[in-house]
Amino acid sequence: MAAPRHGAFHSLTVAAVDRLTDDSVALTLSVPAELREEYRHAPGQHLAMRRQGAERGEVRRTYSICSPAPAAGGHGPAELRVGVRLVEGGEFSTYAHKEVTPGDVLDVMVPAGRFVLDPAAAPEGGHYAAIVGGSGITPLLSIVSTLLAARPDARFCLVRSDRTAASTMFLEEVADLKDRYPERFQLVTVLSREEQEAGLPSGRLDEERLTGLLPALLPVGSVAGWFLCGPYGLVQGAERALRGLGVDRDRIHEEIFHVDNAPAPAPAAASVSSSHSRVTARLDGRSGTWPVQDGESLLDAVLRNRADAPYACKGGVCGTCRAFVVRGEVRMDRNYALEEHETEAGFVLACQSHPESEEVEIDFDR
Template sequence: MAVPPPATPSVAPANPRPARHGAFHPLTVAAVEPLTDDAVALTLAVPPELRAEYRHAPGQHLTLRRRTPGGSEVRRTYSICSPAPAADGPGPALLRVGVRLVEGGEFSTFAHKEIAAGDVLDVMVPAGRFVLDPASAPAGAHYAAVVGGSGITPLLSIAATLLAARPDARFCLVRSDRTAASTMFLEEVADLKDRYPDRFQLVTVLSREEQEAGLPSGRLDEERLTSLLPALLPVRELTGWFLCGPYGLVLAAERALGALGVARTRIHEEIFHVEDTAAPAPAPSSTAAAHGRVTARLDGRSGTWPVREGESLLEAVLRNRADAPYACKGGVCGTCRAFLVTGEVRMDRNFALEAEETEAGFVLACQSHPVTEDVEIDFDR
């Protein structure tokens, strides 16, 4: 079953997209802190001359790049967990991200075993539209989030920024983790609870370990969420819902909220991991043109190049413009988002673009193949 893309958030990013949205800059690692046995937090120092470029809305992410000794390039995207800077203040002096070790993961293994304070990493400027702007939230706003595992990372920034900026706002966090020992940002979440006891509600569920108090262990599937959420909150009355984590949890929460009568426009999603066995299969390749041409506009410059058989638009552009923006190449992060000016494309998968974006003509270049012989896309829109 294909999953509909997330709805457009009712609140907009606090900062406009930088002029060069795919630009990388070298940033120094200020600290590496263990969070769990398999997760660390990286703190990056931003020099004064770059702080304006690294202004971010709560919920946005960074793409980190590593060049291997063999000359290849590895990129991975990690959400910013630190609060967003004030709209009328300078950009951030420090940025903090959480990195969970993935079995066989090239960058996460590098982060856990090799990165140390003083190292320099290539870091793309912030991107992403899974955001909440406190200034645009209505009076008395009440938000909730259902997160799993490292899905806590962007919500930590969102909740901390909202509660600090809006004394009238409330936030409920429902988080699912395997065990207490595997739970990321325990101290940071506990600090929010201590700082805002009347406005921050925390509900923790462990899937593989019983708790001394609280909810019984087990997965947060659709059936359980459908019965749990109404017991916690006036589900349909909330300003907005944020779902973040692995594909299965996000899908279960989306279906539960739909069954409980929550309007689709109030549900905002970001998927951190998609199991191949759970994800919708790509469309048949026979719908793509055997050959084609792509015209791409990027940072004010345009070019036209051939698209080889089987190539995505991103692959064709990258052969000629190494600065084309991308990160995961799996249709999840949305970094390669572009506007389809002319022509027709087929997207294999889409876990990043919202329904209104696809209807308006935006595509993921990493998943798009030309259906018509000529296609024009614009990364600057």
């Protein structure tokens, strides 16, 4: 079977809408038999969904898959489940909470994302850990459940932070994992705005607190991979704590859900050549060359000519528009999705990239 096209959308029927908390729901999507291979996913990947908004035209949002990944060599998934937290003023999340009901049909992109853990690649007796905040639990639910089921020798430590017990997403699902794998799954819960009867005191998981907490929980240096997911401040503080504890950068994997408190990109120096640049883009085996307008990103230049170019957030967060720079020079404004080794290898986020040379060639197929 041919590989799924980048950015391909299909219509999937909503099988169930489950209320998780007052401000979050889980959507279960039915995948017809003829599309199941296209929706085969790695644990930790996400789905982009789109709809026509009332005011801003097409709206796209990404939501992590929380259901376990299908086993290698088996059939693709018959269902996919995602968690959606209500965002104030969020057009799609409000729609999901107030309007979506079983039987509705949603436009859903094929799975994407590289915040993943491949159980087959895990070392023997591999010990993994995650630090998550709020809705950052969603991809880890898939990662943990898939890994522990596929690798009886693996262990996982999950440190999760939520505001209150009532606001905690997938509380029962995580508790079920703890019951199923009591010797191999370690769960540590911290509430920032509510005291617990047992466990850690309330408060934020910042760099200082994590620096003291993590060595008391597990052998930090022997953890095969750390997965950080949630708001920008939590992820950045956790990364600094881990680096301060001697963890190599290549063992730290990050996915940021909210960047409201992230520093703004520094203004770039004007580029004489950028206003006369052309971009050549390869996508699904076909290439084209088009002019880039003043101030336009490479993604927007491609989208004017190829509506099927892959993207979701356009904010440098989801990584759906990842592309390889074949030739030319580009400038990225923001990057909260690509790992350091990816940028060093020549990958960029097309939504955040602007030409710094007259000719730029990018490849979405790499």
